[in-house]
Amino acid sequence: MAVSRAKDKSVGAAQSPMLGAAMFAPAALYILLLIGAPFVLAIFYAFSDARIGNTELHFAGLENFRSILQSPSFRKAVQNSIIFTIVAQIIVLVCSNILSIALEKPFRGRGLVRFLILLPWVAPVSLGTIGWKWILDSIYSVITWVLVWLRIVNPYNTPMWLGEPQLAMASVILVHCWRLIPFSTVILLAGRTAMPKEIPEAAAIDGAGFWRTLFQINLPMMTPILSVAVLFGTIFTFTDMTVVYILTNGGPYDSTQTLPMLAFTQGIQASDLAAGAAISVFLVPVLVLIAYLMLRVAHRAEVS
Amino acid sequence: MAVVETRDLTKVFKEGELGAVNNVNLETREGEFLVFLGPSGSGKTTLLRMIAGLEQPTAGEILIGGRVVNDLSPRERRIAMVFQSYALYPHLSVYNNIAFPLKAQNVKKELRKDKVEWAASLLGISSLLQRKPRELSGGERQRVALARAIVREPSVFLLDEPLSNLDAKLRLSAREELERFHRRVGTTTIYVTHDQVEAMAMGDRIVVLNQGCVRQIGTPTEVYDNPADTFVATFLGSPPMNLIENGDVIVGFRPEHFRLAESVRDTQKVAFNFRVENVEYLGAEYILSGSLADGRLEGKKVIARLLLGHSIEAGTTYPFAVPEHHLKFFDRATEKRLEPKVDARALLWQ
Numbered sequence: 001m002a003v004s005r006a007k008d009k010s011v012g013a014a015q016s017p018m019l020g021a022a023m024f025a026p027a028a029l030y031i032l033l034l035i036g037a038p039f040v041l042a043i044f045y046a047f048s049d050a051r052i053g054n055t056e057l058h059f060a061g062l063e064n065f066r067s068i069l070q071s072p073s074f075r076k077a078v079q080n081s082i083i084f085t086i087v088a089q090i091i092v093l094v095c096s097n098i099l100s101i102a103l104e105k106p107f108r109g110r111g112l113v114r115f116l117i118l119l120p121w122v123a124p125v126s127l128g129t130i131g132w133k134w135i136l137d138s139i140y141s142v143i144t145w146v147l148v149w150l151r152i153v154n155p156y157n158t159p160m161w162l163g164e165p166q167l168a169m170a171s172v173i174l175v176h177c178w179r180l181i182p183f184s185t186v187i188l189l190a191g192r193t194a195m196p197k198e199i200p201e202a203a204a205i206d207g208a209g210f211w212r213t214l215f216q217i218n219l220p221m222m223t224p225i226l227s228v229a230v231l232f233g234t235i236f237t238f239t240d241m242t243v244v245y246i247l248t249n250g251g252p253y254d255s256t257q258t259l260p261m262l263a264f265t266q267g268i269q270a271s272d273l274a275a276g277a278a279i280s281v282f283l284v285p286v287l288v289l290i291a292y293l294m295l296r297v298a299h300r301a302e303v304s
Numbered sequence: 305m306a307v308v309e310t311r312d313l314t315k316v317f318k319e320g321e322l323g324a325v326n327n328v329n330l331e332t333r334e335g336e337f338l339v340f341l342g343p344s345g346s347g348k349t350t351l352l353r354m355i356a357g358l359e360q361p362t363a364g365e366i367l368i369g370g371r372v373v374n375d376l377s378p379r380e381r382r383i384a385m386v387f388q389s390y391a392l393y394p395h396l397s398v399y400n401n402i403a404f405p406l407k408a409q410n411v412k413k414e415l416r417k418d419k420v421e422w423a424a425s426l427l428g429i430s431s432l433l434q435r436k437p438r439e440l441s442g443g444e445r446q447r448v449a450l451a452r453a454i455v456r457e458p459s460v461f462l463l464d465e466p467l468s469n470l471d472a473k474l475r476l477s478a479r480e481e482l483e484r485f486h487r488r489v490g491t492t493t494i495y496v497t498h499d500q501v502e503a504m505a506m507g508d509r510i511v512v513l514n515q516g517c518v519r520q521i522g523t524p525t526e527v528y529d530n531p532a533d534t535f536v537a538t539f540l541g542s543p544p545m546n547l548i549e550n551g552d553v554i555v556g557f558r559p560e561h562f563r564l565a566e567s568v569r570d571t572q573k574v575a576f577n578f579r580v581e582n583v584e585y586l587g588a589e590y591i592l593s594g595s596l597a598d599g600r601l602e603g604k605k606v607i608a609r610l611l612l613g614h615s616i617e618a619g620t621t622y623p624f625a626v627p628e629h630h631l632k633f634f635d636r637a638t639e640k641r642l643e644p645k646v647d648a649r650a651l652l653w654q
Contacts, residue, residue: 206404
C-alpha cells in the first residue's frame with residue numbers, strides 16, 4: 001500500500017510540480033476567502049466594539065463575552081440549541097434506523113420510496129421550512145384540520161403550533177428531524193449494505209433474535225458510520241438558523257431562540273456587530289469539541 | 305445428535321426458471337460426515353442454507369431428528385453453521401464471539417465461561433480469547449468459527465466450504481484437524497465443497513450435485529469406482545475419466561487404469577494403440593495426453609496417468625490396455641451407467 005502510494009506521488013510530481021498546486025488552489029482559495037476570512041474577522045470583531053454605521057473601532061477585550069453571558073436571551077439560546085440538537089439527533093437516529101432496516105431488502109417500489117425519502121434533503125431548507133410554516137399555521141394548519149376531523153382536538157380551541165412555547169419548540173424539532181432523517185437514512189443504509197450478509201445470518205443461526213442482532217451486532221458494527229451521521233446531524237442542527245428564522249423568529253418569548261438566530265438578531269438586526277460576532281465565536285469551541293469526540297469514537301470503533 | 309432428511313426439496317428463485325435445487329431426497333446417518341459435492345451453481349450451498357433455515361424452500365420438507373422444521377427459524381433448529389468467510393463478529397473478542405450463541409440462549413454467566421473455555425481448549429485457541437478476529441490468521445479464525453459452532457452442542461453441524469479461504473498448505477492441515485474434530489465430537493455433519501479431493505478425503509458419504517439435482521449418493525469408493533452417470537464420472541477424479549463414444553454407448557475408463565499393455569496383468573483386457581501427444585511430468589507420475597489410433601476410434605482424445613519408471617516420448621504410438629473390469633459403460637442418450645451385458649471387446653472393435 002505504502003509503496004504504491006509513494007509511486008503514484010512521484011509520477012505526478014515528476015510530470016509537473018505546479019500541477020498539484022494548481023489543482024488544489026481553487027479549493028484552498030474558496031476555503032480561505034469564504035470561510036477563513038469571515039471567521040478571522042468574526043474573532044476580530046468579537047473583541048472589539050464594532051457597530052453597524054460606526055466607522056470607529058476599539059479593542060474591547062472580553063467585554064462582549066461578559067455582556068452576552070449575562071443576557072437571559074443568550075442563556076436561553078444556549079439551552080435551546082443543546083435541547084434541539086440532542087432531541088432531534090435521538091429522534092433522527094431511531095427513525096433513520098427503522099427506515100434503513102425497512103429499505104434494505106428489495107420490494108416493489110423501493111426505488112420510488114427511497115427517492116421520496118431523500119426529497120427533504122434535496123429540497124432547499126428555506127423552501128421546505130416555508131412549507132412547514134403553512135402546515136403549522138395557526139389558521140390554515142392541515143395538522144389541526146386532520147386532528148379536528150378525527151375529533152382529537154376541539155375545533156374552537158385549536159393548538160397554536162408556533163405560538164405556544166412548548167409546541168413551538170416541538171415544531172422546530174420536528175422540522176429539523178424531517179430535514180435530517182433522509183441524510184441519516186442514506187448513511188445508515190450504506191453502512192448496512194456494506195456489512196457482510198453472512199454476519200447477521202450467523203447471528204440468526206447462533207440464536208439471536210431481532211433486537212439482539214440489532215443492538216449487539218448491527219449497531220456496534222456500524223459505530224463508525226453512525227458517528228459520522230451523528231456528527232453531521234449535530235453540526236447541521238446546532239449551526240442552523242433557517243428553520244427557526246422562518247418558523248418562529250426565535251419567539252414566542254425567546255422560547256425557540258438558538259445561538260445562530262441570536263447572533264443574527266443581535267449582530268445584524270440590532271446593529272451590534274461585536275455582540276453578534278461574540279455569540280458566533282462562542283459556538284466554535286463547542287463544535288470543535290463535539291467533532292473531536294465523534295471522530296475519536298469513530299476511530300476507536302475502527303481500530304478496536 | 306440428529307438425522308437430517310429432505311423430501312422432494314425444491315428451491316426456485318425466479319418463477320418459470322429452472323430451480324436452484326430440484327426434488328432433492330436424502331437422509332444423513334447418525335453422526336455421519338456427509339459431503340455435498342458439486343461445481344459452482346450446482347445448488348449445494350442453497351441446499352445447505354435451506355437446511356439451516358436461511359432460505360425458505362419453494363416445495364418439499366426438511367426433517368431434523370424426525371421433526372419437520374420447514375417453519376422453524378434457524379435458532380429453533382438447533383443447528384450450527386460455519387460460513388465460508390467464517391462470519392466472525394469483528395467487533396467482539398474471540399471470547400465474546402464464542403460466548404455469543406450462549407448469551408442468545410440466556411445461559412448463565414458462570415456456565416457460559418466454563419463452556420467457552422471448554423470449546424476453546426477443544427480447538428486449542430485458549431490463548432487467543434482476548435484477541436479480535438482481525439488479529440488472527442486464517443486457520444485461527446476457522447478454529448474460532450468451529451468453537452462458536454460447537455459451544456452450544458448443536459444437533460447438526462453445517463459447514464459451507466470452510467477451507468476455501470485457506471492457502472493450499474494450511475488447507476491440508478485444517479482438513480485433518482476437521483476430520484479429527486468430527487471423530488471426537490461425533491455430531492452429524494454436512495459439509496459443502498466443490499473440491500473433490502476434500503470430499504473424497506473427508507466424507508463418509510458424498511452427495512454429488514449438478515444443476516440442483518442429486519446425481520449420486522454413495523461412499524467415496526462407490527462414487528469413484530461406480531459413477532452413476534457421466535457427470536459424476538468426469539467430476540470426480542483428476543484428470544477425469546476418459547469417455548469414448550461408441551455407437552449407443554459411452555465407454556469410460558480412468559486414466560490410472562489406462563496403462564502400457566505389458567504392465568496390465570489381467571487376462572481380460574482391452575488393448576488400444578495410444579498416440580502420445582503430450583507428456584506432463586508431475587514428480588510422482590506422468591500425465592500423458594494423446595489420442596487413440598485404432599480403426600473407428602481413431603483420433604479420440606484420451607488421458608493416461610502413469611507412474612514413473614517408463615520412458616515415454618511424445619509423438620510415438622504405444623500399445624496400451626485397460627483391464628476389462630475397469631471399463632464403465634454409459635447410455636449415450638441418458639448418460640446413465642449401464643451394466644456391462646455385452647462383451648466389451650466386441651463393443652469396442654466393431
